[in-house]
Amino acid sequence: MNTRRLRLATALAAAALASVSLAGCSGAAGAASEPAADPSSLVLALVPSQDQANLVDTAKPLTDMLTEKLGIPVTGVVSKDYQAAVEAMGAGQAQIGFLPSLQLWQANDRYGASVVLQTERNGNITYPGQFMTNNPDKYCSTPVVERDGMSFCNGADALKGPAGLDSITKIAGAKVAVLGPGSPAGYIYPMLALKEAGVDIDSGFQKVPVTANDASVLAVYNGDAEVGFSFWDARTLVQKDKPDVGQKVVVFGLTNEIPNDGVAVSKDLSPELQKKISTALEEYSTTDEGSAALKAVYSITKLAPADPSSLDVVARAAQELGLQ
DSSP states (O other): OOHHHHHHHHHHHHHHHTTOOBOOOOSOOOOOSSOOOOOSSEEEEEOOSSOHHHHHHHTHHHHHHHHHHHSSOEEEEEBSSHHHHHHHHHTTSOSEEEEOHHHHHHHHHHHOOEEEEEEEBTTBSEEEEEEEESOHHHHOSSOOEEETTEEEOTTGGGOSSSBSGGGGGGGTTSEEEEOOTTOIIIIIHHHHHHHHTTOOTTTSSEEEEOSSHHHHHHHHHTTSOSEEEEETTGGGGTTTTOTTHHHHSEEEEEEEEEEOOEEEEOTTSOHHHHHHHHHHHHHHHTSHHHHHHHHHHHOOOEEEEOOGGGGHHHHHHHHHTTOO
């Protein structure tokens, strides 16, 4: 690693220890004419799918494991948004990224990052985005049912998308909690579903911007928004602090299935180090300790070898919204 890149990585590590989020970078790093030596430390970029202030601490067992297995200090940092994590990898400020599906595709397409692992959750390799509300009388055309302490209607209790999309046109004119455009479940897929249903996604409803999935749930729970978008089932992220979230926040619709998120590693790392990282993470996910740690970070139950071609569908969805 050259001196400039080492300074950047060291600065990011210090920022992480101080619980400061990683800022976005502009542009990709220039291609080196000769392969650089592997760095003496690594930065793991995390995207803010839950409370940013605690995410680095939550991920500490993961970074500690990587430090031990690789023999290289690994520090976690939280990007300010989904896109910043991609740009940090492109600029050489992060070498490992736990990224949503669109950002995995972008990191590979723009900066040559290797998509090495994808997540499994309870045996599933895809997941739906969810539409949730605090006003089930308006959005539910079937009785509300409860499953594992969580409330659903319109067939969303099948936990497989799509479901309940006939009801999403009722969002017109409502306050809706929306994540940034980089979020597949918190923006891209629900917005595409609304567009296909004939809802004006530019001015047809009032957007309440939120930065993370748990914040979307809380916006609905607290009444700051009538509807919210998130991944299924982000309500569990706040259940400890809000035990009645499963009753107050009802899921009334599910988007089409979305490819799971996963892990990308920088092209600047040697193939040997890339393999060591992916092997360490995959093996860690099969242990009780690793499964618990990954579940705490991103509700991951297992990491498996990636199928990069599976990410094309989310890239096409983003293109349909003019985001690519």
